Amino acid sequence: MADAPPPSDKPTASAAPAAPAHVPKAAVPTGPSDPPPPADLAPPAFLAALQAAVPGSVAHVSYWLGDWTLVVPAALLLQTAQHLRDGADAAFDFCSDVTATDWPPRAEGRFDVIYCLYSTRLRHRVRLKVILGEQQPLASVTSIWPAADWLEREVYDMFGVGFTGHPDRRRILMPEDWQGFPQRKDYPLEGPGELLMENPIDWLKLRQSRDQADIE
Amino acid sequence: MFDTNELVLNMGPQHPSTHGVLRVILRLDGEKVVDADVVIGYLHRGIEKLSENRNWTQIILLTDRMDYVAAATNNVGYCETVEKLMSIEVPRRAKYVRTILCELQRIASHCLWVGTHAMDIGAMTVFLYAFRERELILDLFEEFCGARLTYNSMRIGGLPLDIPPGWDKKVLEFCAIMDAKIDEYEELLTHNRIWLERTKGIGVISGPAAVALGLSGPPLRGSGVPRDVRKDEPYAAYDEMQFDVPVGTAGDTYDRYLVRMEEFRQSLRIVRQATEGLPEGPIVGKVPRLIKPPAGETYHAIESPKGELGYFIVSDGKSTNPYRFRVRPPSFCNLQGLRTLCKGHLVADVVALIGSLDVVLGEVDR
Secondary structure (H helix, E strand, O other), X not given: OOOOOOOOOOOOOOOOOOOOOOOOHHHOOOOOOOOOOOOOOOOOHHHHHHHHHOXXXXXXXXXXXXXXXXXXXXXXXXXXXXXXXXXXXXXXXXXXXXXXEEOOOOOOOOEEEEEEXXXXXXXXXXXXXXXXXXXXXXXXXXXXXXXXXXXXXHHHHHHOOOEEOOOOOOXXXXXXXXXXXXXXXXXXXXXXXXHHHHOHHHHHHHHHHHHHHHHX | OOOOOEEEEEEOOEOOOOOOEOEEEEEEEOOEEXXXXXXXXXXXXXXXXXXXXXXXXXXXXXXXXXXXXXHHHHHHHXXXXXXHHHOOXXXXXXXXXXXXXHXXXXXXXXXXXXXXXXXXXXXXXXXXXXXXHHHHHHHHHHHHHOOOOOOOOOEOOEOOOOOOOOHHHHXXXXXXXXXXXXXXXXXXXXXOHHHHXXXXXXXXXXXXXXXXXXXXXXXXXXXXXXOOHHHHOOOOOHHHOOOOXXXXXXXXXXXXXXXXXXXXXXXXXXXXXXXHOOOOOOOEOOOOOOOOOOOEEEEEEEEEOOEEEEEEEEEOOOOOOOOEEEEEXXXXXXXXXXXXXXXOOEHHHHHHHHHHHOOOHHHHHO
């Protein structure tokens, strides 16, 4: 219900003219380029072991600005994560972040779900990336990294990614009865908030008066 | 599931010892905590969404509002991430000043922590002492950038302005004062019998469990894991500094306290080195007039006073605002551990545990 009204186009007073209030749909890029590593750069040691242990787990390897990123198919995420945590030369025991990005017009799937991993023993990092369709569920990694509990809840809250097997899938930052997912690109920057729920007519009046003030 | 003997107690969202608007729903058996549900989001302002609609330089001031007791640290983390995206080389002098500011922030943040944590447990005096010293740091910041809480004290590529004349001397004077004051805090607390009774053996967590739970910063080091982003992935000028990473052994509230007390001293050590060795030179690197990083994504972490503060930023290479702006807030991930930590303890210990995790709700909710 809350994401039904069209996004308001006018920039707020504090925003620079260069930054529009929302990104128009046509300008949304189709995803990051994920550049492959240069040919003379040796891949990290854990990569070969991972590919041997879980065949097909790495769809694409990317290296940019010193960060390794592995694109993992959604179906193999749990096995890959398990191996990365337990593998002797991987040992990614610390899940520092779980987040997502939204690329609405992309054909392969709308969301990138990103896992930032770190090894407290070997002191190296890697990022996992899962490309996911809008209605597609994703297995929760909370059984492997308990740290992902709240982080996955936030991804669900902000993007509407459905995690299966999560022990406590509720909204975390937004109110429980909130409609819509705020971090999606088609969610308006200036939401109607509680006013729309309580009194839609007042909200429309307020918007009209603001639009008029803008024209004047 | 609901036993007749169990009592559900709602702590917060407005409670003096939850350090902001935090709500903990405790399920009690007598006075023992059986389960706790931590409810957050009361301070959610949508900083991530806002940042995706502001241009790159405007975001610096939004980052101030996350961990508002250590605003300069947030600024440094954000600016370094953008510099990484744009491959900007920051001059050495700017790196040194950043290091000084970060460490002063760590001392200020720990001052606030030791004061409020001790006050929660019942030691009122420490609060007054610690705020007295925090005031000195705020004065230094005021002289540097004109603000006392939300500094906006960094720019992409370097610093907005050079340090005022004589400022470095004042920093060294402060270090001399602070040295004695830390001993004073420790005299009040470290061997205090009430303090020991309230903190020893409370909220014990082993090293591997803390890593799995995603704790970082002093709560992780209190459990004996020598993880510090300043040492492991040095940023600013930390690779040129000599300092130790204190770790605890027992992983209880007392060890987390000891770790932070030692961090006071190590921070002072870093501030002294950086101030005395402050190189001359420019304070801003080569930054294009229009900041527009190339398309791509990156994650960069720094050690904030609370733990690992990470920024994950995606640029589409076309617009003057980030496509995706994500913060990995250390307080958020540390607060997640509260449920595990407080099981089996008394209600009064929950207060001590919230204090020992040192969360800032502005950062938890963003």
